[in-house]
Amino acid sequence: MKVRLTSTLLFVSLAVHPLLAFGGDLKKKEDAVASIEKHKSELTDLSDQIWRFAETALRETRSSKALEDYAEKQGFEVKRGVAGMPTAFVASYGQGRPIIGILGEYDALPGISQKAQPVKEALEAGSAGHGCGHNVFGAASLGAAVAIKELIAAGKLKGTIRFYGTPAEESVGGKIYMAREGLFNDLDVCMAWHPEDKTRADVDSSQAIVDFIVEFKGKAAHAAADPWNGRSAVAALEFFTTGINRMREFVRPTVRMHYVIQKGGDVPNVVPEYARVWCWLRDSKRTGVEELLARAKKIAEGAALMAGVEYKLTVQSGDYELLVNQTGAKLIHANLTWLGPIQYTPEEQEFAKAIQRATGVEEKGLNGSIQPLLPPKPDPEGGSTDVGDVSWIVPTLHLSVTTAPEGAPWHAWPVVACGGMSIGHKGLVQAAKALAATMVDLFEDEKTREAIRAEFKAKSKGEVYKPYVPDGPPPLPKD
Ligand SMILES: [Zn+2]
Numbered sequence: 213m214k215v216r217l218t219s220t221l222l223f224v225s226l227a228v229h230p231l232l233a234f235g236g237d238l239k240k241k242e243d244a245v246a247s248i249e250k251h252k253s254e255l256t257d258l259s260d261q262i263w264r265f266a267e268t269a270l271r272e273t274r275s276s277k278a279l280e281d282y283a284e285k286q287g288f289e290v291k292r293g294v295a296g297m298p299t300a301f302v303a304s305y306g307q308g309r310p311i312i313g314i315l316g317e318y319d320a321l322p323g324i325s326q327k328a329q330p331v332k333e334a335l336e337a338g339s340a341g342h343g344c345g346h347n348v349f350g351a352a353s354l355g356a357a358v359a360i361k362e363l364i365a366a367g368k369l370k371g372t373i374r375f376y377g378t379p380a381e382e383s384v385g386g387k388i389y390m391a392r393e394g395l396f397n398d399l400d401v402c403m404a405w406h407p408e409d410k411t412r413a414d415v416d417s418s419q420a421i422v423d424f425i426v427e428f429k430g431k432a433a434h435a436a437a438d439p440w441n442g443r444s445a446v447a448a449l450e451f452f453t454t455g456i457n458r459m460r461e462f463v464r465p466t467v468r469m470h471y472v473i474q475k476g477g478d479v480p481n482v483v484p485e486y487a488r489v490w491c492w493l494r495d496s497k498r499t500g501v502e503e504l505l506a507r508a509k510k511i512a513e514g515a516a517l518m519a520g521v522e523y524k525l526t527v528q529s530g531d532y533e534l535l536v537n538q539t540g541a542k543l544i545h546a547n548l549t550w551l552g553p554i555q556y557t558p559e560e561q562e563f564a565k566a567i568q569r570a571t572g573v574e575e576k577g578l579n580g581s582i583q584p585l586l587p588p589k590p591d592p593e594g595g596s597t598d599v600g601d602v603s604w605i606v607p608t609l610h611l612s613v614t615t616a617p618e619g620a621p622w623h624a625w626p627v628v629a630c631g632g633m634s635i636g637h638k639g640l641v642q643a644a645k646a647l648a649a650t651m652v653d654l655f656e657d658e659k660t661r662e663a664i665r666a667e668f669k670a671k672s673k674g675e676v677y678k679p680y681v682p683d684g685p686p687p688l689p690k691d
Contacts, residue, residue, distance in 0.1 A: 240369065261274075262275040262342070275299070300386050305374075313376055313399040316353035321623055326628035391677065401665075405612065413544035415541045415588040417535070422502075423528045423680070430487075453473075468495075534599060534600045540610075544609055554638050567630070576619065
């Protein structure tokens with residue numbers, strides 16, 4: 213830390229240091245960074261525990277408990293099982309304004325269990341694995357919250373820090389149910405990050421998405437003896453998917469449409485009575501997704517008419533696109549620049565290159581440098597997150613931190629492998645420090661906070677948040 217402080221001071225004397233644009237006290241940032249260093253082994257232990265638990269959406273019982281218990285031990289007031297989800301929680305410390313929130317995730321992905329090694333081999337065959345690095349995500353965010361808590365406890369910062377334990381990002385979107393309950397409404401600003409193959413302040417949005425089921429109900433009959441008495445639900449399903457596939461030609465290039473057939477009859481000699489397709493539609497903005505959904509409804513209706521069957525379309529979930537805050541991105545970028553790049557050992561680089569060789573991507577190793585702050589792209593790359601929903605309720609600042617080799621496939625074994633060893637640990641520490649340093653600014657610098665909120669107001673244009681999830685409790689697993 214001393215070396216960095218010296219170089220920072222030197223930099224200040226030679227040029228306008230990026231942090232001088234913001235009001236946060238450098239000494240307090242040093243304290244926050246020191247707190248993360250102090251708790252480093254506890255935080256990496258937490259991350260490793262969650263990595264081993266590898267619990268999937270809404271089953272994150274041990275993972276959420278590990279984070280809750282740690283937060284409680286650190287003096288946070290913890291509300292467990294919020295918004296109807298046993299694995300969702302909110303941990304708060306301090307009082308009064310500003311109230312700064314920070315999001316943490318901890319769900320794993322099914323079927324991609326992997327050892328912490330650069331060769332593909334399951335830790336436990338058929339089990340889940342942290343292929344999106346959410347074990348690191350949860351632990352790093354909590355580490356940043358603890359650092360801020362210590363500054364509040366020491367009387368160095370005033371206000372409230374609130375950590376959100378948000379389950380099921382990979383499926384139903386726990387944040388959407390928490391948002392529906394209004395749990396984010398009183399925040400001044402919210403922070404989030406995500407493991408990545410690069411480190412940067414995020415200025416690009418994510419895709420909006422709607423997730424729905426279409427069911428067709430026809431009439432069974434003997435397929436050879438009296439097919440004229442039958443009405444095939446599978447015929448309707450085929451008309452529906454044909455319609456969706458024909459629609460592909462007449463949508464914007466930013467649209468993504470994908471489906472799986474969940475039920476398509478039992479045996480050929482019975483006219484199928486029931487068929488079911490699960491469909492996701494995405495576009496750059498929620499308004500685009502709304503249009504697609506309206507068209508898909510018409511296609512389902514037409515398909516049912518042609519086949520002479522009934523249909524039912526049920527929206528299950530969906531995310532807003534991320535509402536990017538440029539003022540916030542500049543603040544994060546300044547803090548990342550102050551921290552400097554992640555340094556890797558030759559062994560870590562070799563680990564990464566072995567993965568790159570194994571997955572057929574260029575052997576670039578790990579990229580821990582801070583990416584330049586570029587202007588936002590007009591449309592996001594493919595992918596959605598329930599952080600998007602939070603970003604329409606409260607200004608949300610987002611960063612990415614390196615936890616995996618450049619170009620390595622995501623939601624796959626390389627991310628699991630790196631998330632369970634020192635590469636993931638280094639990403640954890642870097643993310644926690646960047647989040648904590650940025651939050652020092654958010655607590656201290658009212659002007660920047662106001663600028664962030666003004667940008668949010670101008671961009672959200674009074675949009676009334678309307679979650680895609682249906683009324684009623686979250687769909688908890690039954691077993
Ligand atoms: Zn993820």
